[in-house]
Amino acid sequence: MKKILVTGADGFIGSHLVEELLRRGYQVRAFVLYNSFNSWGWLDHASAELRAQLEVFAGDIRDPHGVRQAMQGCDTVLHLAALIAIPYSYHSPDTYIDTNIKGTLNVLQAARELGGVKVVHTSTSEVYGTAQFVPITESHPLQGQSPYSASKIGADQLAYSFFASFGLPVSIVRPFNTYGPRQSARAVIPTIITQIASGQRVLRLGAVHPTRDFNYVQDTVSGFIAAAESENGIGEVVNLGSSFEISIGDTVALIAEVMGVEVSIETDSQRLRPENSEVERLWASNDKARALFGWQPAFAGHEGLRRGLQHTVAWFTEPGNLAAYKTDRYNI
Template identity: 55%
Template sequence: MTSSAPVTVAVTGAEGFIGSHLVEALIASGHRVRAMAQYNSFSSYGWLETLPQDVMDSVEVVLGDVRDAGSVQHLLTGTEAVYHLAALIAIPYSYQAPHSYVATNVTGTLNVLEAVRRLGIPRMVHTSTSETYGTAQTVPITEDHPINTQSPYSASKAGGDRLADGYYASFGIPVATLRPFNTFGPRQSMRAVIPTVIGQVAAGERTIALGDLRPTRDFMFVKDTAQAFLAVGTAPAEAVVGRTFNAGTGGEISVGDLVTLVGKLMGAELEVREDAQRIRPAASEVMRLVCDASRLRAATGWEPAHSLQEGLEQTVRFFSDPANLARYKTAIYNV
C-alpha cells in the first residue's frame, strides 16, 4: 500500500513564538512546511533553531519579508495552504512606530492575499487578534462583538482582517480568519505579561515590575492555539472559508490574580511594583477580554486541551531552565 506524499504548507512568521509551535504541530500531523523567517544578515531562524532535528528535517526555511510581494510569491509557490502569522505585535511599540505596523500587518497581509489569488492556493488561514474587540462590551465575546480598536497595533490588525474579508467577497479567496485570545507559553517574548512575571521570578526577583493589575484576560496555552490553527487549516472548506473564528478558553483572570498564581507555582512570595512605563494610555487599555469559541468548536471540533495551571507549569519549567532564561533580558522593560 502506498501513502500519499505529505502536503506542503507555508507559514509566515514561522520563527516566532506561535509560529514555531505551529510548525511543530504541522510536522506532527504529517505536513511538510516552507517556513518564512524575516530576512536578517545573521541568517537567524529564530525559535526554529531550537526545534528538534527530526522536526526540521521536514522544514524548508525561507528568509524573506511579508512586506515584499516577491518574497511572499516565492514562499507560496508550490504549496497547498498558507498560515499567515507574520506580524508586528507589541502594543507599546505601536505607539512609537505606527507606520511599521501598517507596513507589516496591513501591506504584508495584502501581499499574502495577492499571492494566494495569483497562485490559486487552496487555503489561507489569516491571523487576527482579540485586541481588535477592545474592552468587552458584552461577555463572553463572540465574533459578532463590535470591532473597537484601541491602539495602532489593533487598528493595523483590524485592517488586515478587513482585507481578508474583502478579498473573500470580491475574488472568492479561500481565506479563513482565526482570532486567538491571549496565547502564552514557552518561547514567548518578555513583552507579554506571563513571561514578564515568570522571567523576573526565575531571575531571582521577588518584587515584580508591572503595569495595571486590573485588566482580565482569557489566557490560552500555545499548544492549544497551534491546534486551533491546524483545525481551521484542515477543516472542509464549506465549514470555515469566508468565516472568522475566536479561539480561547472561556475563562478569565486578572493580572493581579495571575501574579498570585505564578507565585504559588514557583514557591515565591511576590510583591508588585508599579512601573509607569508599562501602563498604557488610559483610553488604550483593554480592561476585559473573555472568549466565546463556540463557533470554532461547532465548525471543527477543536477544544483547548490544557488548563491555565497546566500551561503555566510548562511555561515555568521553560523559563526556569538557565539556558532558556539566558535568551531574555528580564531586568529591563521589553517594549
C-alpha cells in the first residue's frame, strides 16, 4: 500500500489506529474534523516522533469535495469518521444521517472516481440490536433499535452496494464494544473508571443487566489493519469481537476489583435508553475474522478483559488524563 487515508483519525479508535500504522511503517494521511483551534484531537497527544511522520488533512466528512481531495494519492481508506453517541442520536437524528450515511457516500464516491481505492468501512455491533441468537454471526438479522444504529445500517448497505454495483473493493469491519485509553466518557467503561478515580463510591449508571462483548482497542486496531492488508474480506462483513460476554454489572465489579475499591450503583434515569431501544445482549462470533484474516484477540476472555482494564485504568487515573473528563456531569 502506498498511502492510507484514515477518516476519524482524531477520535478514540482512529488515533490508536493511526499510531499503529505509523509504527508499522505505513504512510498515513489523517483526516481530522476542521476546527479553528487547529486541534488534531487525540493525535495531539501522539509522540513527537510519530507526529513528525504524519500528514494531516483538516476537513469535514460531509463535504464531498474535501473528502475527494483528502483521498488523492491514497490507495486505501480506513473509514472511521462517524457520530457514535447513541443518546445524542435520540436528540439529533438528522445529524447522524448527514454524517454517517452521506459521509460514507462521499467516501465511496471519491474512492470510485479516483480509480478503485480500497475502502475498509467501519460498522458497529449495534446494527444487530438485541441478540436473537448467540454467538452473533455476520448472518444475524439487522435491527435499527436507535437512530444511530439505523444510520449505520444504512451506511453499511451503501458500502456493500458500491461493491455489488461497481466492483469497488470494499470490506465492512464490524467491531463490538471497543474500550481503552482515550475513550469518551459517554461509554460505560470510562464512565465507571472516571467516577471511581474522582473519588465517587456510589456510581450513577444506566441499565446494568445488559451484556456486552468488550474489546480492547489494541485488538480492534489489529483487526482493521488485517482487513486493510488482506484481499479475503472484499465484499464481506466481518465481526471483530472477543467472543466473551459479560454484563455491565459484572463489569462494574471487575473494574472495582482492579481499582481496589468497593462501590454501589445508583440508577440514573437520564442514562437509561428507551425500553425498546436498549440492546439487551451482545456476544460476537469471531470465526469469520479468524478464517479470512487470521485475526484473533490478544485480550480475550475474562483474563484478557482484566488485562485490558488494567491498561485502561492506568491511563485514566493519570491526573493529566483524568482532568480532561468532567466526571460530575452527564453528557449525552
